[in-house]
Amino acid sequence: MGTATGPTFDTDTLRRAIEGNTGNTLLALYTDDAEIRIVDRTDQPSHPRVLHGRRDIAALLDDVYGRDMTHSLDQCIVQGDRAAYSESCEYADGVRVLAESMVTLRDGKIAEQITIQAWDE
Template sequence: MGTTAFDTEALREGIEQRKASTLLSLYADDAEMRMIDHRSQPSHPMVAHGRTEIEPILADVYSRDMTHKLEQVVVGDGHVAWMESCEYPDGTKVLCSAMADLKDGKIVDQTAIQAWDEAGS
């Protein structure tokens, strides 16, 4: 793995200030992102290949009327993991936990698992 440091401040800024372009800058051109939730289960995760497929996903999530907070982030030996909490104006909460492999300080492979409040919860 490369020795360039991962930019945790850019991760925090992108998440908490809802800047999809800042978050996109943390991904390698050929990165792969997998998302697992109750719609995209582990056997059939949502998969995006490359920044051109990742960009609209980030743009959608961070354009929504909701708050985002980086709860925790850990960087070590070619990996980064973080937990993000979100809340819609109606009080619906979302929690996302992500683990990613790094190369030269950029995300090359990410798996995220997310869950959110169901109606009536």
């Protein structure tokens, strides 16, 4: 049985984390044992990219936030121990990325996440 979220996870906190300049604020929203599954053109549904724990997630966020791009939280819904959000990103050269995520929360932090993303080619 999940734990309802507290005031530590809300749309404003997620927005500040996603739209920030580093991944550190976003990383703080994950549990130590969090798992992220990513599905995209490269990592298809039968073989998603799976990240286990904050170390793997930190490496991904360092890579993403080290790029010349902007990030925006477009929509977010938080209900109990679940949240869903849409994020759009744009590289300096105009290439756009859209990501949809569904998360499970534990003690106000992200414990599980599945992200489906697509980008311009």
